[in-house]
Each structure stands twice: as structure tokens, then as C-alpha cells.
Amino acid sequence: MTAESAFIASLRAIATHPAARDLADDCAVLQVGAETLIITHDAMAEGVHFLPGQDPADVAWKLVASNLSDLAAKGARPLGVLLGYQLSEDDARFAEGLRAVLSHYDVPLLGGDTIAANGAQVLGLTALGLATHRPVPSRSGARPGDTLWLTGPIGAAMLGLEALQEDPAAIAEASLAYRRPQALLAEGQQLAPLVTAMMDISDGLLLDAMRMAAASDVTLAIERAAVPIAVPEPRRDQALRWGDDYQLLFTLPAGVHPPCQAQQIGMVQQAGLHPLVLDGTAPTGRLGYEHG
Amino acid sequence: MTAESAFIASLRAIATHPAARDLADDCAVLQVGAETLIITHDAMAEGVHFLPGQDPADVAWKLVASNLSDLAAKGARPLGVLLGYQLSEDDARFAEGLRAVLSHYDVPLLGGDTIAANGAQVLGLTALGLATHRPVPSRSGARPGDTLWLTGPIGAAMLGLEALQEDPAAIAEASLAYRRPQALLAEGQQLAPLVTAMMDISDGLLLDAMRMAAASDVTLAIERAAVPIAVPEPRRDQALRWGDDYQLLFTLPAGVHPPCQAQQIGMVQQAGLHPLVLDGTAPTGRLGYEHG
Numbered sequence: 258m259t260a261e262s263a264f265i266a267s268l269r270a271i272a273t274h275p276a277a278r279d280l281a282d283d284c285a286v287l288q289v290g291a292e293t294l295i296i297t298h299d300a301m302a303e304g305v306h307f308l309p310g311q312d313p314a315d316v317a318w319k320l321v322a323s324n325l326s327d328l329a330a331k332g333a334r335p336l337g338v339l340l341g342y343q344l345s346e347d348d349a350r351f352a353e354g355l356r357a358v359l360s361h362y363d364v365p366l367l368g369g370d371t372i373a374a375n376g377a378q379v380l381g382l383t384a385l386g387l388a389t390h391r392p393v394p395s396r397s398g399a400r401p402g403d404t405l406w407l408t409g410p411i412g413a414a415m416l417g418l419e420a421l422q423e424d425p426a427a428i429a430e431a432s433l434a435y436r437r438p439q440a441l442l443a444e445g446q447q448l449a450p451l452v453t454a455m456m457d458i459s460d461g462l463l464l465d466a467m468r469m470a471a472a473s474d475v476t477l478a479i480e481r482a483a484v485p486i487a488v489p490e491p492r493r494d495q496a497l498r499w500g501d502d503y504q505l506l507f508t509l510p511a512g513v514h515p516p517c518q519a520q521q522i523g524m525v526q527q528a529g530l531h532p533l534v535l536d537g538t539a540p541t542g543r544l545g546y547e548h549g
Numbered sequence: 550m551t552a553e554s555a556f557i558a559s560l561r562a563i564a565t566h567p568a569a570r571d572l573a574d575d576c577a578v579l580q581v582g583a584e585t586l587i588i589t590h591d592a593m594a595e596g597v598h599f600l601p602g603q604d605p606a607d608v609a610w611k612l613v614a615s616n617l618s619d620l621a622a623k624g625a626r627p628l629g630v631l632l633g634y635q636l637s638e639d640d641a642r643f644a645e646g647l648r649a650v651l652s653h654y655d656v657p658l659l660g661g662d663t664i665a666a667n668g669a670q671v672l673g674l675t676a677l678g679l680a681t682h683r684p685v686p687s688r689s690g691a692r693p694g695d696t697l698w699l700t701g702p703i704g705a706a707m708l709g710l711e712a713l714q715e716d717p718a719a720i721a722e723a724s725l726a727y728r729r730p731q732a733l734l735a736e737g738q739q740l741a742p743l744v745t746a747m748m749d750i751s752d753g754l755l756l757d758a759m760r761m762a763a764a765s766d767v768t769l770a771i772e773r774a775a776v777p778i779a780v781p782e783p784r785r786d787q788a789l790r791w792g793d794d795y796q797l798l799f800t801l802p803a804g805v806h807p808p809c810q811a812q813q814i815g816m817v818q819q820a821g822l823h824p825l826v827l828d829g830t831a832p833t834g835r836l837g838y839e840h841g
Contacts, residue, residue: 264636264663267644271651272658285659287628289679292582296659298631298675302666336579339590341633341673344556352559359563366564367577367588371556374594376668381633383590383675387581 283327283456286393293388297327300341303378308421313347314354315436316380321358323459324384325440326503330457331393332449333386335362335442340369341381362440390449394507399454399473403508403525406515408444411462411504412488412496434487438503444517448507451516455507460500461545463533469506470532479523481536497535500546575619575748578685585680589619592633595670600713605639606646607728608672613650615751616676617732618795622749623685624741625678627654627734632661633673654732682741686799691746691765695800695817698807700736703754703796704780704788726779730795736809740799743808747799752792753837755825761798762824771815773828789827792838 284297299320303309307316321338328335338359345351359366367385399405417435441457448455454473458465462484470477486496508525509515531539579586591612595601599608613630620627630651637643651658659677691697709727733749740747746765750757754776762769778788800817801807823831 264634264640264644267641268632268647268658268661268663271644271648272660283660285629285631287659287677289586289628290582290584292584294581294586294677296631296675296677298633298661298673300633300635300662300664300673302635302664305664305666336581337577339577339588339675340560341590341592342556343592343594343671348556349559352556352563355560356563366560367579368564368575369560369590370592370673371560372592372594372597372671374597374669374671377666379635379664379666379671381590381592381662381673383588383631385579385588 284331286331286388293391293393295328295331295333295386295388295393296383297324298381298383299324299327300379300381311421312354312436313345313351314357317351317354318358318437320380320382321355321362321364322438322440323503324382325362325364325442326438326457326459328384328386329440329442329445330455330505331386332388332390332445334389334446335364336385336387337365337367338385339367339383342369342371343378343380344371344373345378362442389446394449394452394455395472396454396456396469397472399469399475399477399508399525401475401525401527402511403453404511404521405477405479405523405525406507406509406519407462407485407522408441408505408517408519410485410487411458411502412486412492412499414438414501415496415499416488418501435501438501440503441505444505447516448505451509451513452507453510455505458500458502458504458506461498462506463497463535463540464545465506467533467544474528476526476529476532476534477523478526478534483520483522485520498543498545576623578623578680585683585685587620587623587625587678587680587685588675589616590673590675591616591619592671592673603713604728605637605643606649609643609646610650610729612672612674613647613654613656614730614732615795616674617654617656617734618730618749618751620676620678621732621734621737622747622797623678624680624682624737626681626738627656628677628679629657629659630677631659631675634661634663635670635672636663636665637670654734681738686741686744686747687764688746688748688761689764691761691767691769691800691817693767693817693819694803695745696803696813697769697771697815697817698799698801698811699754699777699814700733700797700809700811702777702779703750703794704778704784704791706730706793707788707791708780710793727793730793732795733797736797739808740797743801743805744799745802747797750792750794750796750798753790754798755789755827755832756837757798759825759836766820768818768821768824768826769815770818770826775812775814777812790835790837
């Protein structure tokens with residue numbers, strides 16, 4: 258058990274409120290009067306979640322988009338965000354990116370806090386949204402017989418990061434997928450009434466699929482060749498294990514077709530020996546980006 | 550203009566949503582169906598908001614209590630908190646303090662995020678609550694003729710910090726006020742229907758009173774000797790400028806008496822030459838803890 262997983266286990270022991278059922282699920286789901294509030298908080302650190310020296314405007318974009326992606330996976334309509342900001346070298350540029358991403362998604366900045374501290378910059382963002390469909394999709398609802406889908410190709414963020422590392426100065430279309438990920442809010446809202454389970458792929462398809470399988474107590478059987486990829490074929494296995502793409506992974510009852518662009522990549526089976534099988538066998542090695 | 554105030558100014562230019570009217574006010578106020586949601590996010594950094602080597606359980610306590618104090622100033626009933634946690638040396642001890650403070654205030658942990666990063670530990674907490682009275686108290690409602698009140702003595706946290714710095718190892722009652730501040734949630738809810746303005750004193754009485762005066766466009770006239778202090782008389786002026794006590798500062802219409810323990814410390818006047826006068830003259834020098 259890593260330090261992080263030990264700490265998360267102790268947090269889970271504390272987080273016994275029904276709204277926190279989704280502590281493993283990135284979002285809390287809270288009934289407020291007649292409305293269902295979806296809340297998520299993600300932190301990002303320089304050197305871990307973004308590159309030292311990376312354009313602060315891109316960092317702001319990713320901070321907001323990755324949190325909105327958590328809301329997208331719940332079919333939520335965003336209400337606003339709160340920012341925890343550690344001052345750095347180019348705060349004005351961060352503010353520019355923040356303005357751009359909030360305006361792109363038409364999401365208001367509601368508040369937050371700024372602090373001065375030494376060391377690697379640490380940023381936090383809380384995003385709030387309202388459920389557009391109840392029950393709110395979770396990662397735990399996949400049932401044997403369901404079909405397994407992905408909204409779009411993975412691996413684009415991997416290529417983007419490589420482009421950025423090769424030439425940080427270039428204002429590069431090539432790195433756009435890594436620098437400015439998209440939160441699939443419209444797709445999440447279209448899918449919410451239909452899916453049995455849904456989550457966003459932030460840490461890698463195989464790792465996140467494993468999490469969905471564990472939460473749903475099923476086996477997910479993925480057909481390797483059916484997974485849409487944004488990379489050359491020889492790098493397919495790498496793309497399946499790379500994060501930051503923020504596509505939606507979801508399950509549908511057999512015979513139900515998605516109302517948005519998506520590709521069927523496998524099936525849900527009764528829980529077997531392995532929670533995840535790729536072309537019939539359990540994938541080995543690193544499955545994605547493990548935190549901590 | 551400091552880097553922080555420049556950044557905050559740029560944030561304010563972005564935060565144009567009506568719910569963010571309180572961006573200067575520590576909390577956002579958001580209508581959700583028939584309910585009024587109060588949301589606040591505070592960040593704390595090692596070496597700035599808490600001492601390097603300080604007991605992580607105390608750090609957890611202060612992180613939660615200071616955010617709940619923001620809710621108290623709005624008369625809100627807490628719904629829960631989300632934690633942004635940077636892993637450190639004794640995460641288990643942090644979890645113990647977190648459990649203690651959440652159980653003390655009967656507030657659930659709803660979710661959050663943990664990250665591993667280098668450098669000073671940075672923590673974030675988002676607290677959500679529901680308004681118990683509308684309109685929700687703000688710091689901008691003080692009117693000339695109102696009376697100015699404080700819920701209790703200030704300076705206790707200053708003494709507590711000194712005790713802790715002298716002897717970090719002692720499990721000291723003496724440092725309790727600094728290590729485990731109290732959020733005056735019950736008082737805030739009792740006061741909310743009566744006050745014209747309210748805020749918590751986190752950065753020092755004089756500095757925070759100045760902020761209330763500016764937000765309300767009035768002059769606050771404080772009678773120096775009337776301010777309740779927890780320190781020896783010679784240190785009165787210091788206590789008036791010290792933070793971390795989390796008492797509530799509020800204004801009442803003339804003739805209205807507070808339903809909880811409180812001391813009248815002055816009056817609200819028409820906006821004059823100075824936003825704040827202490828025994829008739831503008832206080833000079835540092836008024837409190839200025840961030841950044």
C-alpha cells in the first residue's frame with residue numbers, strides 16, 4: 258500500500274456520509290432540496306500534473322477542464338468553480354487561461370483563495386454542477402450483458418505531451434490535446450439517461466476500466482482492436498495505458514445505442530478471475546497513471 | 550499592488566456572476582432550486598498558515614474550522630467539506646485530526662483529492678453549507694447608526710502561537726486557541742436574522758473591520774477600551790492587529806441586542822475621511838495579517 262492509498266483508505270473510513278459514496282468516484286452527489294448537486298475537487302502540482310515552465314494559461318485550462326470532465330461523467334450541468342491558487346511567476350497568464358476556459362464552457366468563477374508559498378506550485382479547483390438526470394450515473398452500475406463504449410480516440414494527449422517536451426516554445430497544434438483537453442459535457446448529459454455506468458478516462462483506459470469493473474463487481478472484456486486510437490498502430494498498447502484524454506467510458510444495456518459519437522470496445526461479463534480482460538486475457542504491467 | 554492583489558483583481562474581473570458578488574467576502578452565495586448554497590474554499594501552506602513540523606492533526610483542525618468559520622459568518626448550516634490534500638510525512642495523524650474536527654462539528658467529508666508533490670505542503674478545503682436566513686449576511690450591509698459588535702475576546706490565538714513556538718512538544722492548553730480554533734456556527738445562525746453586516750475575524754480586527762467599512766461604504770468607529778481581549782492590557786494594540794481568532798464581527802440596527810454573547814465595540818458612521826477610526830483617529834501601521 259502506498260502512502261497515498263493508505264491515506265485514502267483512512268479518508269474513506271471517515272467519509273461515511275451517503276453523499277460520499279462516490280469518494281472513489283471523483284464526485285460527491287448531494288441532495289439539496291429538490292436538486293441533486295454534483296461536487297468535485299481536484300488538485301494539480303507542478304512537476305506532477307503539469308510541466309515546470311509550462312504555459313500557465315494551459316495549466317489553468319487543464320485544471321478547469323479536468324474537473325468539468327468529472328461533472329461530464331455524471332451528466333451534470335456546471336454551476337461554477339472555486340479556485341485555490343498558489344501564486345507563481347506569471348499569474349496574469351494563468352488568469353488569461355482561466356478566463357478562456359471558463360468562457361469556453363460558459364462556467365462562472367464563484368470564488369476561491371490565493372496563497373503565497375514556497376516550492377512546487379499546487380493548485381486546487383472545486384467544480385459544482387446540477388444533475389440533469391437521476392439516478393446520477395456512477396462507475397458502479399455496469400451489469401453483465403451490457404455493452405462497453407468509448408466516446409472517442411485515446412492517445413492524443415500522449416502525442417501532445419511528447420510534442421510539448423520536444424519543443425516547448427512552439428505554439429503547437431501538435432500539443433493541443435495535452436495542453437487543452439476537452440470536457441465532454443454535452444455528451445455526458447446526452448448519455449446520462451441511458452448508461453448503466455459512466456466515468457471519464459483520466460488515468461488511462463485500462464486502469465480506469467479496471468476501476469469501473471471493481472466498482473461494479475463485473476469483468477470488463479475489451480476488444481483491443483476495437484478501441485479507437487489517435488496514434489500509429491504500433492503504439493496502440495501504450496495509448497491504452499496513457500491518461501489525460503478525458504474520453505467517457507460507459508456501459509449501455511444490450512441493444513441500446515448511444516445518442517452521441519462513440520465506439521463499442523467490449524462487453525460486460527460476470528465477474529471472473531480477472532476484473533479486466535483484453536482479447537480474452539488479463540493485461541499485465543502498468544495499466545495507467547498511478548498517483549502517489 | 551502586490552502580486553496577489555493584482556491577481557485577485559484579475560480574478561474579480563473574471564468573476565462577474567452574481568453568486569460571486571462575495572469573492573471579496575470569502576464565500577459564494579448560489580441559489581439552487583429553493584435553497585441558498587454557501588460555498589467557500591481556503592488554501593493553507595506550510596510555513597505560511599501553519600508551522601513546519603506542527604502537529605498535522607492541529608493543521609487538519611484549523612483547515613476545517615477556518616472554513617466553517619466562513620460559513621458561520623453567513624449564518625449557514627454546513628453540508629460537508631471536500632479536501633485537497635498534498636501527502637506529507639504523517640498523513641495518518643492528519644487523518645486523525647480531520648476525523649476529530651469533522652466529528653466535533655458533525656460535518657461529513659464528501660470527497661476530495663490527494664496528490665504527491667515536492668516542497669511546502671499546500672492544503673485546500675472547500676466547505677458547503679445552506680443559508681438558514683435570507684438575505685444572507687454579507688460584509689457590505691453596515692449602515693450609519695448601526696452598532697458594532699464582537700462575539701468574544703481577541704488575542705488568544707496570538708498567545709497560543711507564542712506558547713507553541715516556545716515549546717512545540719508540550720501538549721499545551723496554552724496553545725489551544727491557536728491550534729484548534731472554534732467556528733462559531735451556532736452564533737452565526739442566531740445572528741443571521743438580525744445583523745446588517747457580518748464577517749469572521751481571520752486576519753485581525755482592525756484589518757477586517759477596515760474591509761467591512763470599505764465593503765459597506767461607511768466608517769467604523771471602534772472604541773479601543775471596549776474591545777474584549779484575551780491578553781494583558783499592555784498588549785491590547787497588538788491583539789487588535791492579530792488574526793486567527795475567528796470571532797464574529799457584526800453590526801446591528803440601533804436598539805437591537807444580540808441573542809448570543811457579544812460585546813459592543815463601536816458604532817457605524819457615515820463614510821468619513823478614514824474608513825476606520827479607533828478612539829476618534831485613524832489607526833496607523835500594520836492593521837493585521839496581509840496575505841502575499
